[in-house]
Structures are given as structure tokens and as C-alpha cells.
Amino acid sequence: MPVNHSAVLDGGRKRIWERLLGIAVTLPPVALVCTEYVYPFLLSVRSSLQKNGRFSAENYAYALSVYGQDIVFTIFVSALSVVLVLILSVAIGGYLTLHRNRFWEFLFKIPLFIPFVVVGHAMRTFLAPKGLLNSLLSQIGAVDINNPPSFIYGAAGIVIALTWKQFSFALLLVMSAFESVDHSYLEAARTFGAGTGRQILNFLIPLSRSSIGVAAVLILTSFLQNFSVVMMMGDSGGAKHIMVDIYSIITYLNDLPLANALGVISYLLALAPAILYLRGELTKHA
Structure with missing residues (x-):
């Protein structure tokens, strides 16, 4: 031929x-x-890796010894915020996917358009010892307004602010994933008596696991590199977010190599979950 x-x-x-x-x-x-x-x-x-004009790992050793508690604190508040964000976004996103309500969907997405610095200032007013939250709780006798609890400074205030801000972003990603699920599965589940909770747990979450993983990695990265909220709501006398440490080192100590060492550590903290997620996805599709 x-x-x-x-x-x-x-x-x-x-x-x-x-x-x-x-x-x-x-x-x-x-x-x-x-x-x-x-x-x-x-x-x-x-x-x-520079110290007094020579290459050395002393900056990393110093950063881990002096700022080790702050690194653990950063991991803790970021991981806790991510868990809360995912729980809220999956629960509310699943409900809104199965029971559409445009008004509530729009309301939950409002924080998406609010800058972090505005969120920090608003939360300082809302969570202050005599702020709006304690004032409302005092009206029902839940707190004593003359001796109110303080949620504003420290881990609690940071977690509340970060969760509220990034919840809308996670909701946007999660609902997009949920809406792409074949609704014939959900209709079949409803036919056999599955309620809203079972449809979310047994169908929407398993079929949207990859998108939820992407949302978790993106949100964790944003929490690790956030500065405005943690600067405004952090405890000046306790553990700090490492972004605040980097700012202090540059501003007050003018030690750029040490600041870069902490920056590299924060980069590796953000890179680790991304690598684990990609490795899991590649293993699953191998």
C-alpha cells in the first residue's frame, strides 16, 4: 500500500x-x-542563610528557638479556622444547594467583598469587652456588662474574624462543587427517604471531595499569610502570628535575614498541605 x-x-x-x-x-x-x-x-x-556575611543556618535555629511558640500558635489558629470554615461552608452550602434561597445565599456571600482590614476593625468593635456582642448578651442576662468577657485579643478573636471573613469564599467554592453533582443521585436518595443531612454526608461531600480539598488549601494559605486581622486582634503580651513577628523584625530590628528565615518557614507551612493534597490526588488517579 x-x-x-x-x-x-x-x-x-x-x-x-x-x-x-x-x-x-x-x-x-x-x-x-x-x-x-x-x-x-x-x-x-x-x-x-546569611549571617554576618557568611552562609549559615543560624537564622533558622534562632527563629525556631525564639519564635517556635508563635509558629505553633500560627498553625493552631489557622488550622482551627480552616476546620470551622469548612464545617460551616459544607453545612450551609449543602442546605442551600438542596433548598435554594437566593436571599440567604447573597447574605452569606457579603463578607467576600469586605477587605481584611475592614473586617479587623469591625471585629474589634463587635468583640470588644463592652462592644456590640457583650451588649446584646447582657440584655438577656448571659454576661455581666460591668465585668464582661473579652473575645477580642488572642486566639479567639483571630479565629472568629478569619472564619467569618473566609467563610463566604469557601461557600462559593463548595456550592459550585455541590451544584455540579448529578441531581439524579439526590433525587434517588430522597426517594428512599434520605433527609438533608444524609444527602450532604453521603452524596454531596464524597462527590465533591476534590473541590473541598482545594478550598481547604487555598483558605489555609490565606490564613498563614494574613497580616491585617492578626495585627489588629492579636495579643501583644502573648503568642503572635508569625506575620506580626516578621513585621516587628523588619521594623524594629532591621534584621532582614532573620525575617526571611521566618518567611521561608511560613512558605513551607503553606506548601506542605498543598503537596499532601496533590500527592493524594495523583495517587487516587494513578
Whole structure:
């Protein structure tokens, strides 16, 4: 059978052009990531390994010994906030997916458009010892307004503020995933008597696990790098978020290598869950 050399050449040229087009499409975002993230990160790593003009790991040893408690505190408040955000977004997102209510859906998404610094200031007013929350609770006799509890400074205030702010973002991602689930499964479940809770637990969550994982990683990253809320609501006499430590080191100590060491540690904290998630996804699809 004769070989059509012209068709073979045309097919080869087509594959070459497809590869070149693919490279041309992916090159700008890859270049942006390398310029805005990879290159500055490598500079931070290099700076963090310098001590008195020589390469050394002393900055990391000092950071872990002096700021170790703050690193643990950062992990704790970030992880707790992520857990609360996911619980609320999955529960409310599942309910709104099964029982559509445009008004409540819009209301829950309002925090998405409010900047972190505004959230921090609002929470300082809301959670202050004699703020709006304690004033309302005192009306029903739940607290003594003359000796009110304080939720504003420390882990409690930070967790409340971060959870409220990022809940709407998680809700947006979770509801998009839930709405993509084949509704025939849900209709079949309702036919066999499954209520709202069982539909969420047995169908929506398992079929949207990947999207929920993406939401968890993105939200955890935003919590680890947040500055305005933790600066405004942190306890000045206790453990601090590492972003506040980095700010203090740069502003008051002018020790850029030490600040970069803490920055690299925060980067690794954010990178670890992303790697675990991607590894799980690759293993699942292998």
C-alpha cells in the first residue's frame, strides 16, 4: 500500500504547531509565577542563610528557638479556622444547594467583598469587652456588662474574624462543587427517604471531595499569610502570628535575614498541605 508522504508531513507539521501553540499559551503564566514567586522565594532563601556575611543556618535555629511558640500558635489558629470554615461552608452550602434561597445565599456571600482590614476593625468593635456582642448578651442576662468577657485579643478573636471573613469564599467554592453533582443521585436518595443531612454526608461531600480539598488549601494559605486581622486582634503580651513577628523584625530590628528565615518557614507551612493534597490526588488517579 503506497504511503502518502504529503499527509505524513502535514500531520508532523500540525503536531509541531500544536506543541508550539501549547508552549506559547503556557509560557506567560509560567513566567509570571517564576518572576513573582519563585525568584523572590529563592532570594529569600539566600538571604535567610546569611549571617554576618557568611552562609549559615543560624537564622533558622534562632527563629525556631525564639519564635517556635508563635509558629505553633500560627498553625493552631489557622488550622482551627480552616476546620470551622469548612464545617460551616459544607453545612450551609449543602442546605442551600438542596433548598435554594437566593436571599440567604447573597447574605452569606457579603463578607467576600469586605477587605481584611475592614473586617479587623469591625471585629474589634463587635468583640470588644463592652462592644456590640457583650451588649446584646447582657440584655438577656448571659454576661455581666460591668465585668464582661473579652473575645477580642488572642486566639479567639483571630479565629472568629478569619472564619467569618473566609467563610463566604469557601461557600462559593463548595456550592459550585455541590451544584455540579448529578441531581439524579439526590433525587434517588430522597426517594428512599434520605433527609438533608444524609444527602450532604453521603452524596454531596464524597462527590465533591476534590473541590473541598482545594478550598481547604487555598483558605489555609490565606490564613498563614494574613497580616491585617492578626495585627489588629492579636495579643501583644502573648503568642503572635508569625506575620506580626516578621513585621516587628523588619521594623524594629532591621534584621532582614532573620525575617526571611521566618518567611521561608511560613512558605513551607503553606506548601506542605498543598503537596499532601496533590500527592493524594495523583495517587487516587494513578
